[in-house]
Amino acid sequence: MLVIAVAKKHPNKHVIDYESWLPRLISWIVSMLFKYNLVLNDLTLYRKDFKNADLSTASTIVCYLFPGAMVVLEEKLKQNVLKNITIASNTFALPSYKPIKVIKLKDFYQTPIYVYHWQPK
Incomplete structure (x- = not known):
């Protein structure tokens, strides 16, 4: 949703x-x-499955993935030559990258939304 x-x-x-x-x-x-x-x-x-998707034209990626899938997403991003993109992740963080912002929702769990600015290294 x-x-x-x-x-x-x-x-x-x-x-x-x-x-x-x-x-x-x-x-x-x-x-x-x-x-x-x-x-x-x-x-x-x-x-x-997003693992087979071509993300090369993405400008923003919004995800709600479990921790193992976040590892897969990070590897996919590292392997592809992508332009600068924004990534917003509901609940789970990319394992090796520091978010530029963490937004806490005003819900019972104070669910974190991790925001990244992905720049190819």
Whole structure:
């Protein structure tokens, strides 16, 4: 559902979501219940693994991945020649990089959002 909030906040951006079947189904159901116009917001939902995705044109990556997947994402970012991009991660941090900002949500858990500015080394 995070992807819907991102698409609504940035209606002029093309938002692409890679999800496993359950989160994708939940996003789709929520979008139908609240009648979000996903086409208007240019939101594309894919049921596939981000590890095989081409991130070379990304300007922003928003993720909610478990710690092991954050390691995989970091390795993918290191292996690809990517331009400077912004990464926002819900709950879990990249293991080897210091975020430029940590935002604490005003929820029960004070969930951290880690924000990075990725620059190829």
